Structures are given as structure tokens and as C-alpha cells.
Amino acid sequence: MDAIVDFLQEPWTFEFMRRGLAAAAIVSAVAAVVGTFVILKGMAFIGDALPHASFGGVAVAFAMGENVIVGGGIAALITALLIGYIGRRGLIKNDTAIGILFVAAFALGILIVSRQDNYTGDLFAFVFGNVLAVTWNDVYLTAGIAAVVLLLVVAFYKELLFNSFDSTMAEASGLPVAQLQYGLLALLALVTVISLQTVGLVLVVALLITPAATAQLLTRSLWAMMTVGATIGVVSAVIGLYIAWHADVSASASIVLTATAFFILAFLFAPQRGAVWQAIRPTA
């Protein structure tokens, strides 16, 4: 019994683990909430593109000796708005615009980094994440941005719902659909920024999509999908950090793979919709 208690308590006796848990839990929860709209609007590709694009801003800020998080945020925001703008012009397909822009911003990052002498350490953290290196100031900043994002989602819930479900009717009803679309992209950019340190730009898309997709298999309303998704995100963060601590492996990878395990479970066993359930009751 003591062994179990030790097993569960040991990681949290270290302050860097407590900081890491706070950051990872906040980021996972808010990423799942915004990820719900990303999934329902079929924007997964943008969810992958913005973190990559932010690397350009991270590199520019690093070279200039400025705050890299702010740099990454600005790059993600500019890319998000450009994607929205080019997509609305209708000259090329939306996913083509995304592909061109995010690779360009990422390449800009590589270009700048290749001119730096000592780039490996600091910048690597943004590629693969280093949640155990966050400071309390990082946690406070993450919490602040997360609160703003959640507040906006709650305030504009009705509009986000309407625009995601049926944007033609939303526009006919006089809703500012263009601004809502830009706003959603901006929220995505903010989530990207706070996710960078936790899981790194390669894995941000997993936090956005995997818990929300799991929740979609288990729920029957948008509210439920957001709250269940956020819960799955937080639980994945906790379990992922246990795995990282006890198995001495990467925290970000553990969190993402835990979330993936939840998705596989839901995919197989979700009531009515799961693959196993449907195999048992083929008549449904």
C-alpha cells in the first residue's frame, strides 16, 4: 500500500514536476476546448500548420534576443490571419494556402537558426517541448492566456456554434461570419503559443485534436464535447507525467500517447458508436 502511495506521490515532491503539471493541465484543457471547433470545422491541417509557422517567429525573436514566446505568438497570429484572408479571396484552395504559408514561415525559422552558433539547446525545446523546464512565470502567463481564450469561447459560444454548424444561415442571419472565422484562428494561435513549451510545435496538433476527437465519440452535445475533451486532456497530462517520471521518458510524448490511448479505447468501446459495439450489434 505504501508503495502505491509513494508511486503516486513521489513525482509531486519536486517543484519542477508541480510546475510542469500545472502548465500541462492548463494547456491540455484549453487546447481541447478550442480543438472541438477545429475538429468540427475540419481545420486539423491549420491546427498542425500554426505551431510550425510559429517556429519562424521563435527563431526571429531568438536571433534578436527578444521573448521567443511572444515572437512565436506573433508569427502564428500573422499566419492565421493570412490563411483566413487568402482563403476568403477564393483564388486558391484553403489547404493549399495553408501549405504554402506555414512551410514558408517554418523555413524562415530554419534559415535564421542555421546562422546562429549555439541554437540547439534552447530552440530544440520548442520543437519537441520541455514541460519540466517551465518557470512559475511561464505558468502564470499560460494561465492568463488560457483564461482569456476560455472567456471568449464562453462569451461567443452561441456565435461559434452557429458559424461552425451552418455558416450560410449564420451569415444570412446577420452574424459577422468573417470576423468569427478570424477570431477562431486567433484563438488557435493563442493556444499554439501556450502549447509550444509544453509539448513542442510538432505535437501541438495532438493536444488540439486527440482529446476533442475522443470526446466526440462519447458525447451528444457541443458543451459536453468541450468539457469531456478538456477532462480527457487534463487526465492525459497527469498520467503522461507519471509515465515520464517513472519510465524516465519524454513528458510531451507521454502526454500525447496517453491521449492517443484514450482515443483508441473510445474508438473501440464507445457506447453505440464504438467499433466493438457496432460489431456486436450489426442491426443498429
Place this chain on the structure above:
Amino acid sequence: MPVVESATERHEHSATGPCALDVTGVSAGYGRHQALDGVTFNIEPGCLAGLVGPNGSGKSTLMKVVLGMVRPWSGEVSIFGREGRPTAGVVGYTPQIDLVDWDFPVSVSEVVLMGRFGKLGLIRRPSAEDREIAAQAIERVRLSHLARRLIGELSGGERHRALIARALAQRGDLLLLDEPFAGLDATAQHDLLRLFHDLVAEGKTLFVATHDLSCVAEDFDHAVLINRRVIAFGRPADVFTEESLNAAFERHLLVVRAGHKTFIGT
């Protein structure tokens, strides 16, 4: 300008008060592509009017112009005598059924409540009154027993009725319905048509874009036949002549009149 030709026709109707919908010389399009060319017609209040024409003839664009979503290059639209973009509560609308995401996790009652969102404005939450209006609209299309169902679980006919309930919840006297018969079998279409006649009897004006020419010829009060420009408008019996149909569809269509029944086919 075609405006001049139609002026006399418009005056005939104005004696009984403003038209439900009065479109005058509307040209519109996207970029350099012109979708509508000098479109002029009107619809009297309290009638079931059909909007027919081949694919790409500008039916959806015309609906969007009326709704104020597409600004016309020239021309005027007035709804119950008021020009410009209709304010909330004047017009109800259902888009084409395939523009809606049917996998979305929302229930029938949540979808119908969206009919109130235009009137509410940003951020404000729907009130108890809005929920009551939505519930009445669901009752009106006889879907109350399915109100809590996910929309993805509805049949084709029920999906169309849910969208019409949402248009009713907008509380407009003019309803614009884009392809409400798409994908329906004969029974479901018949049910929907009966609902349309009931709504007209209650004083609503329905403007329905459809591909079902026979249905309009048979059951509608009024027809507008377009192909970028108006080929003909008025009573279906007058509109659906072989001459105007062939002009609109640019091919030969067969019009068969058997007693008081009309069939149109290829």
C-alpha cells in the same frame, strides 16, 4: 433597362398594398461572373411561389441577394415595401440541405433555436421566450417527439422539416426555402407540400427554389422561371409553356396537360 417594361405589371399589384417580395432590375454576380441579369418580378403576400430554372441559373444567388448576403451590382429588392437588407424577424431562410453539417453534435431543438440568434445580437443568450418560440416552431412541423434527437439521427424528410422549423423560428412572414424537396421520396414531399399550404393559409408567403417543375406546375400559386434573367413569371399555367421552358432550359422539355394535371419531363 428591363425595369421600364415591368413597371406596369408592378402597379397592378400595388393597389392591394406592398408585395411580399419585389425585385426590380437586379444584376449580380461574383467577380467577373454574372449570375443574374436585370431580374425583375414580384410575389404577392400569402402565396406559394416557386423559383425554377436549370443548374447555375442563379437561383441561390437570387436568394442571397434577397437576404442581403450578396450585394447586387444594380437594381432594388423590397420586402413588404421595405428596401435594403431585411432586418431580423422579416424573413425566414433555409439553405440547401447539403450546406449543413449533419454530423455536428446538436439536437433538433438547439438547431431550431438558432433561428432566434439573428434577432438576439452578439453575446446575448436566448431567453425563455426564444425557447418557447423555437418549441412552437418544432411543434408546427410536427417534430416535437424528436426535439432532443441529434440532427444526424433524423431521416431526410425530418431534416428538411427541422430546417423549416428554424426558418419559422425567425418569425418572418416571408420564407425563402432553397431546394426543400432535394432527396425526398414522394410521401415526404407530399407531407412537406401540405405543410407549405397550411403555412400559406396562415398568411405566410413562401418562395421556394426547386428543380421539381411538375410540383410547381401542379401545386404552386406562382412561378418565377429564370436562367440568369427572368424568362417568365406569374401563374404556373401561364409560365410553363413549352416556349418559355425551352428558353430557360435551352433544350426541349415535354409539357403534358392531362385534364387539370400538368407533367413536365424530358
